[in-house]
Amino acid sequence: MVIIENFDIRVDKDRVFNIIDCKKDSPVYDKVDNLYREVLNKGLRLIEPKGIFRLEKTPFNFSYEAVKGYSHLVSCLVTLGEEVSLAVSKDFESGYYLEGLLLDTISDEILSKIGQQLRDKVINYIKTLDLGLTCRMSPGDKDIPIEIQRDILFRVSGKEKLGVDITDGYMLNPLKSLAYFYGADEKIQVSPIDHDCSKCNRIDCKFRRDNDINLSILTEDGEQLIKASNQKNILEILIENGIKIEVPCSGNGTCGKCKVEIVEGNSQPTQNEMSILSEDEINNNIRLACLIYPKENLKIKLESLDYADFHILSDYREKSSVRMPTVEVKSIGAVKGKLCEQRSLTHKINEGFSQDYEFSLKALQKLATSVNRDFKYAQKFSLYEEEEYNLIIYKNEILDVCKVKDTSVFGIAVDIGTTTIAIALIDILNCKTLGIHTILNSQRQYGADVISRIQYSVDNGLQALTNCIRKDVLEAIEKVCFSNGVDFKKIYNVTIAGNTTMVYLLLGIPPQSLALSPFTTTTTSLLEYDFREVFNDESIDCKVNILPCISAYIGADIVSGMLNYNFDDLRSITMLIDIGTNGEVVIGDRDKIYCASTAAGPAFEGANIRDGIGSIKGAIYSVQIKEEDISFKTLGGEKPIGICGSGVIDLVASALKGDIIDNTGRFNKKYQESPIEIFRENDKRICFYQKDIRELQLAKSALRSGIDALIKKFDCSYDDIETVYLAGGFGNNLRVESAIDIGLLPEELREKIKLAGNSSLGGAVDFLLNKKASERINNIVSKSVYYELSLEADFSNLFIENMLF
Amino acid sequence: MTCFNTIAEGVIKGNEKLVRQNVQELIDEGSNPLEIINQGLMAGMNVVGARFKKGDMFVPEVMMAARAMNSGISLVKPLINDGDMPSVGKVVIGTVKEDLHDIGKNLVAMMVESAGFNVINIGIDISPEKFAEAIKEHKPDILGMSAMLTTTMMQMKQTIEYLKNEGLRDKVKIIIGGAPVTQQFAEEIGADGYSVDASSAAELCKKLLCA
Numbered sequence A: 001m002v003i004i005e006n007f008d009i010r011v012d013k014d015r016v017f018n019i020i021d022c023k024k025d026s027p028v029y030d031k032v033d034n035l036y037r038e039v040l041n042k043g044l045r046l047i048e049p050k051g052i053f054r055l056e057k058t059p060f061n062f063s064y065e066a067v068k069g070y071s072h073l074v075s076c077l078v079t080l081g082e083e084v085s086l087a088v089s090k091d092f093e094s095g096y097y098l099e100g101l102l103l104d105t106i107s108d109e110i111l112s113k114i115g116q117q118l119r120d121k122v123i124n125y126i127k128t129l130d131l132g133l134t135c136r137m138s139p140g141d142k143d144i145p146i147e148i149q150r151d152i153l154f155r156v157s158g159k160e161k162l163g164v165d166i167t168d169g170y171m172l173n174p175l176k177s178l179a180y181f182y183g184a185d186e187k188i189q190v191s192p193i194d195h196d197c198s199k200c201n202r203i204d205c206k207f208r209r210d211n212d213i214n215l216s217i218l219t220e221d222g223e224q225l226i227k228a229s230n231q232k233n234i235l236e237i238l239i240e241n242g243i244k245i246e247v248p249c250s251g252n253g254t255c256g257k258c259k260v261e262i263v264e265g266n267s268q269p270t271q272n273e274m275s276i277l278s279e280d281e282i283n284n285n286i287r288l289a290c291l292i293y294p295k296e297n298l299k300i301k302l303e304s305l306d307y308a309d310f311h312i313l314s315d316y317r318e319k320s321s322v323r324m325p326t327v328e329v330k331s332i333g334a335v336k337g338k339l340c341e342q343r344s345l346t347h348k349i350n351e352g353f354s355q356d357y358e359f360s361l362k363a364l365q366k367l368a369t370s371v372n373r374d375f376k377y378a379q380k381f382s383l384y385e386e387e388e389y390n391l392i393i394y395k396n397e398i399l400d401v402c403k404v405k406d407t408s409v410f411g412i413a414v415d416i417g418t419t420t421i422a423i424a425l426i427d428i429l430n431c432k433t434l435g436i437h438t439i440l441n442s443q444r445q446y447g448a449d450v451i452s453r454i455q456y457s458v459d460n461g462l463q464a465l466t467n468c469i470r471k472d473v474l475e476a477i478e479k480v481c482f483s484n485g486v487d488f489k490k491i492y493n494v495t496i497a498g499n500t501t502m503v504y505l506l507l508g509i510p511p512q513s514l515a516l517s518p519f520t521t522t523t524t525s526l527l528e529y530d531f532r533e534v535f536n537d538e539s540i541d542c543k544v545n546i547l548p549c550i551s552a553y554i555g556a557d558i559v560s561g562m563l564n565y566n567f568d569d570l571r572s573i574t575m576l577i578d579i580g581t582n583g584e585v586v587i588g589d590r591d592k593i594y595c596a597s598t599a600a601g602p603a604f605e606g607a608n609i610r611d612g613i614g615s616i617k618g619a620i621y622s623v624q625i626k627e628e629d630i631s632f633k634t635l636g637g638e639k640p641i642g643i644c645g646s647g648v649i650d651l652v653a654s655a656l657k658g659d660i661i662d663n664t665g666r667f668n669k670k671y672q673e674s675p676i677e678i679f680r681e682n683d684k685r686i687c688f689y690q691k692d693i694r695e696l697q698l699a700k701s702a703l704r705s706g707i708d709a710l711i712k713k714f715d716c717s718y719d720d721i722e723t724v725y726l727a728g729g730f731g732n733n734l735r736v737e738s739a740i741d742i743g744l745l746p747e748e749l750r751e752k753i754k755l756a757g758n759s760s761l762g763g764a765v766d767f768l769l770n771k772k773a774s775e776r777i778n779n780i781v782s783k784s785v786y787y788e789l790s791l792e793a794d795f796s797n798l799f800i801e802n803m804l805f
Numbered sequence B: 001m002t003c004f005n006t007i008a009e010g011v012i013k014g015n016e017k018l019v020r021q022n023v024q025e026l027i028d029e030g031s032n033p034l035e036i037i038n039q040g041l042m043a044g045m046n047v048v049g050a051r052f053k054k055g056d057m058f059v060p061e062v063m064m065a066a067r068a069m070n071s072g073i074s075l076v077k078p079l080i081n082d083g084d085m086p087s088v089g090k091v092v093i094g095t096v097k098e099d100l101h102d103i104g105k106n107l108v109a110m111m112v113e114s115a116g117f118n119v120i121n122i123g124i125d126i127s128p129e130k131f132a133e134a135i136k137e138h139k140p141d142i143l144g145m146s147a148m149l150t151t152t153m154m155q156m157k158q159t160i161e162y163l164k165n166e167g168l169r170d171k172v173k174i175i176i177g178g179a180p181v182t183q184q185f186a187e188e189i190g191a192d193g194y195s196v197d198a199s200s201a202a203e204l205c206k207k208l209l210c211a
């Protein structure tokens, strides 16, 4: 008899929504969506998932004849306990219908998931005995009498072991329970399917699981077969299976970027596809992954992504230096000899390691099993038989205790940018990045830049913004963990960097004062809170570190970048420049660090450029003008959709060379009437206008003046500077030559400029992997001085001067 | 000036805040509480019921609408004498003995209540004796029974027999439902009605009381 209590509980949200009839286009979708997480957490608190199975020679008196054809019988029982059903009834009684229905559906899903997992355990077990397994047989299905529930309950001693009873009507109590059985025999294989809805005649049952389709995916690496639900679109299926595809509009069906080719099978183009894709593409069976809900087996081909000529936003520098992760693992084997009788276990452990550790309650409960033989259930987590086991330690606290074979430690690094959020999943034990996930910050709906978000919070309160960012980060964490098969329980630390406003919004700290002179901050310190508190979510139980910032406009993203480039330990004068809506400039040496922020405006992010766009696929990022001829390149080699900041800079540089623009920024006569046309296809034109140059001039001058003023303040010359790191998503697509040509960066620094990637995310990763990082980062902050350059006497002269090219 | 329409709209949209606000306004202006219910709240909910039936609205929206309506009613209720509360009829509903399913029954209760009935949900695992007691105590027009298993379904038959013996059968109309239940089964055991889902259950109740 095997009892299992540690199930991996994951709920398929889409399935739940589907079952309760809440479609994406439902007018209440957002409200239900907001409720969902709350109810899920409540559910996770209330359930007590348990499962049990028993393998035995098929008993001669078992009342279901068909099983007698197999040598063995496997009886199974799973339950969630009764708390959750009580809570559902209570919700309904108090008029919280929706909450009740959600909770009920979520728990049904969990029950069904743990039923599947119990089968996995059964299979592992019977395989060692060389037995095969039939598909699931459930009392109450077709010709299997429901009365057999009682047989099963009896065979697994369900009442004694799991507290499950049965009514005279053969109904299991608690309600959220399932009883089923399998035949097992040497003569058969393990059945590829478990629960078999295909034989059930309830065709429109929303719980059906057999409407799966086979999806075959062709990529450069070959063919991959996936079983998927026909309720999902291809994009969701790809993401779930960890297959990369570009989704600039996050699957909204508007950007037209998630193209796939249907090689076999049918898919009628939707209205959206007809309007976004060209006729050729439609005829060649090109479709948009986020819009296809496959109803039959499909074979699709993914267009190969051309990453070669540009870096994606989430690249960062990984250091090879020695690492001392913030979360450590110590083996209890090492001190076991010293664990002599008397005194408490914790005392002995502390003595063994000559430490003064504190113990989390979870750790204590687990530790206790090493000296307590039988709990109520023998198979519950127990260290009793273990020779050796591991302690998971964070700072001065023993967070958790694990069996040696189950020991893994993961951390999450997060960079919250105004436009994008990047998340890295780190295997802390092996100092490895397992996966990176980048999503668009969905706060965009409340405004493109920091100021407009702050304004929104003033007008409408913080809550929406805070919820939004929490949800984004949670979902990104879910995705990256899910696609790497990492259990939330194994996440022991989360480190977050981001600009000051984003950090405040995440924490629910009112940000108004950040936008108003004198730009007062509420806190700039390195913070540590429980995950639960920060995210209002209990799915992960660990500490969250929020990296410190310096001022309202030099945020944790910059500080984190400084950590990534070792600004605490500089040997020579180094600069870090982050080109974005607020261009941040940092210069430092061994003794001091000066920082400034320049209000460049959104031109570099393509925002106030008429045909501008952010650095996403299809953005024109490089332009050459030779006489009448204009050539360009787009990110990912896609059909152009707009011009991004680096493209604008490139274009202007080229136009300056060709005398199309003079050094005051005026178009020469020929273009005065009509703009420069970069691309034209049918009605779609991408052009560059006189007004765009003016926007660029303002942005360029602000940043350049900042650079120069800060260097002056630092009292050094260009020659003294050893390296300049260019950070930010934009930094990596930028052609440095052009930036110098238009005077954005000083000619004198040409040889010294290096692209830094997403140094903010890189710094957060460093923080996870280095115990000393908190000391180092505080050191950086205390060395740093912030200058409000616009207050400097000659800044406006500088600014006017730098407006010229 | 708030009018009943705004309240009805609020119910249809499931906007609890809006409904409460407007109901309160009307109360403060001295409107007739019964009119607030009939021409505002119930009027809205009737639209919801009809749309749900037609498949233009789905369960989550209906639930939010029902919540908004109930919230509005809770404001008006104290102003109305107990006996004057408008009610199309009284329904007692429960899941039969040995059966613990309640989500389907709860949905039915919610819909029937939203249709203007006074619903008393007596819970799960209800024996024939308890059903009989409930009839004596609440004197409902309709008794609803729910069962999800073929085995527990037979309890419906036994309950009806019991009620006959107690002389209570003719005091109520009986309706039944649940996954294994069919129209045919309903006729076999002498129930007055059966319905597949919650929206038709509300209609069924209305129909039975008109007849």
Ligand code: B12
Pocket: A104, A108, A111, A112, A138, A139, A140, A141, A142, A146, A149, A170, A171, A172, A173, A174, A175, A176, A177, A178, A179, A180, A202, A205, A206, A207, B101, B102, B103, B104, B105, B107, B108, B144, B145, B146, B147, B148, B149, B150, B151, B175, B176, B177, B178, B179, B180, B194, B195, B196, B197, B198, B199, B201
């Ligand atoms: C979800 C589900 C479960 C859930 C729990 C259900 C819950 N809500 O808490 C779980 C996973 C726990 C479960 C377990 C089991 N289930 Co089950 N389950 C279902 C399923 C798929 C949906 C039920 C449901 O919740 N529907 C949603 C609600 C809203 O709908 P509803 O309850 O049907 O109610 C609507 C109507 O019926 C009607 N209605 C209901 N009551 C009333 C009353 C009146 C007066 C009126 C007018 C109308 C009415 O209106 C409602 C609203 O629209 C059904 C199959 C199906 N598609 O119906 C099987 C089903 C009910 N289960 C079944 C079985 C066999 C079991 C198990 C025995 C399986 C097993 N071997 O483990 C166990 C037993 C559990 C136990 N404790 O003993 C069988 C019963 C068959 C039979 N021979 O009796 C069904 C029919 C599936 C099948 N195989 O055909 N189950």
Ligand code: SF4
Pocket: A196, A197, A200, A201, A202, A205, A206, A207, A208, A209
């Ligand atoms: S179709 Fe529904 S009722 Fe039938 S076996 Fe599948 S889940 Fe159960």
Ligand code: FES
Pocket: A246, A247, A248, A249, A250, A251, A252, A253, A254, A255, A256, A257, A258, A288, A289, A290, A291
């Ligand atoms: S992801 Fe943008 S159209 Fe599919």
